[in-house]
Amino acid sequence: MTGKYEVIIIGAGISGIKTAIDLYRGGVNNILILEARNCIGGRLKSVKSENFPHVTYDLGASWFHDALANPLFDKARELGNIDYYFDDGELVYFDKDDKTVPSWKFEHITDEIICYISLSYLKDPNKPDISLKQICQEYYEKKHDLIDPDRWGKAIATIRIFGELWHGESWDNLSAKFVFDEDGHLGRNVLVKSGYSKVIQNEMNELPDKFETTNIKLNTSVKCIDYSNDIINIHTGNDSFSCDYVVLTLPRSLYSIDDPNDPSYIKWVPELPGDFKKLSHYFEAGSLGKVVFEFSECFWSETVDRFYALSKQEPKNPNDPQPWDYPTILINYQANSGVPALVALTQNPLSSTIENFDPKTKNERIWQLFQPVIAQISNAKVPPQPINILHTSWNNDIWARGAYCTSKVGCPDSETLTNLFAKGLSNKIRFAGSETVDGSANGCAHGGWFSGQREAKYILDDIAKKL
Template structure:
């Protein structure tokens, strides 16, 4: 991608962000005759929240989005279904639940109680104005209905509830709204885990752009610092390096974590002129991003059950010190890559605040990560002592300054999360459009295909006006 040669240029459409939404928007515009577009990307790479790890031993896994969700209705999956270059694993194999005290937990012991807690929330209180956290819902259920359930089954159900809420939303269950957490829970069709990595899908999409578009019209390290829409005709988009792009339309795909910034001193602050309408700014201020992190443990050989798809480690205690986590304080899901792609590796899913703690580690990083996870991995090990990993990798979504999280979650006390979607869909100016995974409704929200669909939606909106 080439650097700018002048400080001023004119375009039909400026797209901010080179993630899936931005790429898809440019593709659909080009296919319908609008090739005078340009994509401005703040970071030094294409992909946004897509990032594929490839290790020296041939392990391929994603540190960001990993699945084709909604496989029955997912337009990207249906598009690449027979593409031999895109490889995936049907993620519907046997799972194992366990804890610090039990090597195997049968799901019947907590499944019905877990479902009853959700139903209790729908019947009592969650429909009212008061909003409980998911942790608060469990406490309320325990106080009012707990006497009907044996303590061991009840505690397992609470542990399963915590795991479901935290590793679905990427944050601690105290932060998550019980009122909205379970709306749209689940997907249409089985999940397909990418074994060729989402990079392979992204490259296929980029291949649909006009020739030389990637080299000439995707500008990396081009953070947008200001958007001026005072003129009733043209919009001016200014990058941090001083280049001004004058356009008819701008499509904004930056994460809400950046859009909602209100401190001009923040290095990623985006200035609007005139300022965003109060209702729009207020809606953005209510959005919160979790951080669903990944930790990859690569071993010399497999020493766990090869045919188990996922290992669900239930937490047995609450965090005692947020600044110094201990083993078993957070629920963890381990993906078994021995089964998934015949590689002796386990990939752990983590949540806030654990994800941020792991990202902050510098000195003795691998030693500290192994201290936290070794007791959990030892519980599923067939050998003693548990072999140490030869490599450990972890994601860094919270600390990436242009992203600062993975996806939005329904925060307790912040109201209906669909409200911001309505604002993004309608926008406040026909020349300024918003796309991204969090700008769509239903189970596609927060997913790669949701981002793809939003990019297509905004391209069609612009095309309808150009006609």
């Protein structure tokens, strides 16, 4: 199969779909979207519960972040067809020793550590980047005589929870310089109860009905992009297409793959410029993971929105994780959806280890890990076995290779990385994707939407210049 298009978009996630919507609105309708998966949505992936039919779990994005400046949330409100929930009500911190850890025990010290980190790099911008764990140790060496050891242990555990479960990465690898260096969030977080797939559907409704069948080619992975001529040639396994403009919306992690035998590898003709090669190590993603536990009845508080499990120990062997090795957040579906289910958030390397557990004993291993943690929020002496366990597999997903971008030790600032993509390779080779926008939307679903808006505008302006 061959074909000539005005614009080819690679990837049918939120970024690719928004690019198509705005191009279409701007009068460009000779568009083709090539998508490697068998469905649209990319890292927006909702699954219906088999036990509780009215409940949907999101294995990718779950929240509208930046509620004051999120066009996807605004649209959901306007259309009134998406259930959402502000899950920022009652929250409980706990650890192995205490069923409740009051926040006064740690919050002022936690704030001081975060302040210490930013002051360190403000005072000395040339201070070498070290890991989040190392900078916490540095703080402790200087200040331990000022802190009660019990409060220190709890503060450090909360630092770990905030860093690791936002970035999906162990504090051993997170950059001290950039881990808390995000632009302030623009409002609250809103849990999308009806599932992000409805959000994608709301976007698709902006395109003509037949667009999905006529302009999106599923199960089609791009293998080669030849931009050596004015007309760009795009090769998939079996077919070739040509276009005037191409917009790539791949997760950033995929641009770091340089092994031609890797199934996600894309050959560029000519090769991508040196800057991409130089920085490609920092394109790798962290992996926020999720484990869904469904039970036959609720044996924990029905009113708490989230339980924060603090961890004071560290994994001795990442391949053989033990209960309490990692901090986790338990999202209470009894509170937000009225069903006895908890969703645990995980970080790498735990997310990866869970994905790679032997399938025969996987559920048993997962429950061994989480049972003692869930027991701490339980009203029952021994928590009953779950009736179902689901988990994410973003590390092993060849079209994602992790959840989303993170800040690893030694990485450049986020603007350098996003600009590399946002400026494009030329006026014809463009990049969208949630990891190509800077600021608080970076790596988020609405960031993808903004990137599609940006690239469609760029192309429409470029076409207009030639008229």
